[in-house]
Amino acid sequence: MEEDSIECVTTSSPERLYEAEVNHPPNHHHNHHNQSSKSRRKVSSPLISSANSVVELLECPVCASSMFPPIHQCHNGHTLCSACKTRVHNRCPTCRQELGEIRCLALEKVAESLELPCRYSSLGCSEISPYYSKLKHEAVCNFRPFNCPYAGYECSVVGDIPFLVSHLRDDHKVDMHTGSSFNHRYVKSNPLEVDNATWMLTVFHCFGHYFCLHFEAFQLGMAPVYMAFLRFMGDETEARKFSYSLEVGGYGRKLTWEGTPRSIRDSHRKVRDSHDGLIIQRRLALFFSGGDRKELKLRITGRIWKEQNLESGAIHI
Numbered sequence: 129m130e131e132d133s134i135e136c137v138t139t140s141s142p143e144r145l146y147e148a149e150v151n152h153p154p155n156h157h158h159n160h161h162n163q164s165s166k167s168r169r170k171v172s173s174p175l176i177s178s179a180n181s182v183v184e185l186l187e188c189p190v191c192a193s194s195m196f197p198p199i200h201q202c203h204n205g206h207t208l209c210s211a212c213k214t215r216v217h218n219r220c221p222t223c224r225q226e227l228g229e230i231r232c233l234a235l236e237k238v239a240e241s242l243e244l245p246c247r248y249s250s251l252g253c254s255e256i257s258p259y260y261s262k263l264k265h266e267a268v269c270n271f272r273p274f275n276c277p278y279a280g281y282e283c284s285v286v287g288d289i290p291f292l293v294s295h296l297r298d299d300h301k302v303d304m305h306t307g308s309s310f311n312h313r314y315v316k317s318n319p320l321e322v323d324n325a326t327w328m329l330t331v332f333h334c335f336g337h338y339f340c341l342h343f344e345a346f347q348l349g350m351a352p353v354y355m356a357f358l359r360f361m362g363d364e365t366e367a368r369k370f371s372y373s374l375e376v377g378g379y380g381r382k383l384t385w386e387g388t389p390r391s392i393r394d395s396h397r398k399v400r401d402s403h404d405g406l407i408i409q410r411r412l413a414l415f416f417s418g419g420d421r422k423e424l425k426l427r428i429t430g431r432i433w434k435e436q437n438l439e440s441g442a443i444h445i
């Protein structure tokens with residue numbers, strides 16, 4: 129097998145590594161919550177607007193998510209979802225009256241009669257589902273877009289894989305490489321400034337798919353560490369068909385990691401926090417870097433391969 133080795137000193141400028149935000153807020157990107165009541169006065173065709181207003185009625189006025197049975201209401205008729213009901217300590221959030229145990233059966237029945245298109249219909253999905261199974265479908269819909277896998281800051285761009293590949297190349301200026309084996313050098317002149325903002329992303333194209341190699345520094349408990357891991361640009365079922373290995377070392381010592389790339393459906397932070405990758409303690413990383421240990425010079429080699437025998441992979445020991 130031919131090994132095409134890629135050599136690149138990815139970060140000569142320190143700004144590039146450290147331009148990310150310093151304090152990551154946890155992932156809060158539920159942008160759809162504010163649209164509930166404002167669009168109610170919209171005038172369109174009577175049929176569509178009545179279906180829309182029923183859908184709006186099925187939005188919990190408290191948390192704005194779709195309500196499913198049991199749908200609750202207070203004595204004054206204010207509805208709320210069962211998740212919110214357990215949170216509000218038996219007080220209606222709208223009128224502050226005692227909530228009691230009243231179910232809104234009429235609304236539950238109306239919901240049952242609704243048939244709605246998948247929210248990704250504009251992306252090609254033709255699925256029409258009953259209200260109660262719509263969310264279930266949308267959670268696994270093959271047309272649901274992927275989030276941008278860029279890790280430096282919360283990028284809100286979503287799309288299919290070809291779109292995201294060009295977005296990474298053009299907008300994030302991410303390095304793109306072709307080939308299933310790599311030899312990647314990470315150089316950093318002031319490695320003591322380790323915080324959550326240090327990250328690198330390189331994209332590899334092989335086997336007709338794209339893979340994201342992440343490299344970042346963060347605090348693991350009290351210890352500053354570096355971590356490298358691979359994510360697959362596609363769904364998890366496809367990701368499982370691949371394996372990868374990473375290796376880093378020097379001066380007679382070496383660390384290796386072998387794993388399955390995670391789908392970019394899992395956020396890079398989730399993968400990082402599950403430690404599903406090659407973790408290098410900073411002391412060891414500086415040892416591998418040689419010299420006076422003031423500069424980080426890590427050479428990470430790796431390989432991606434397709435698992436030949438997936439059937440045997442299903443047997444768990």
Ligand SMILES: [Zn+2]
Pocket residue numbers: 188189190191192193208209210211212213
């Ligand atoms: Zn709610």
Ligand SMILES: [Zn+2]
Pocket residue numbers: 202203204205206220221222223224225
């Ligand atoms: Zn009320």
Ligand SMILES: [Zn+2]
Pocket residue numbers: 246247248249253254255265266269270271
């Ligand atoms: Zn769908």
Ligand SMILES: [Zn+2]
Pocket residue numbers: 276277278283284285295300
């Ligand atoms: Zn992006």
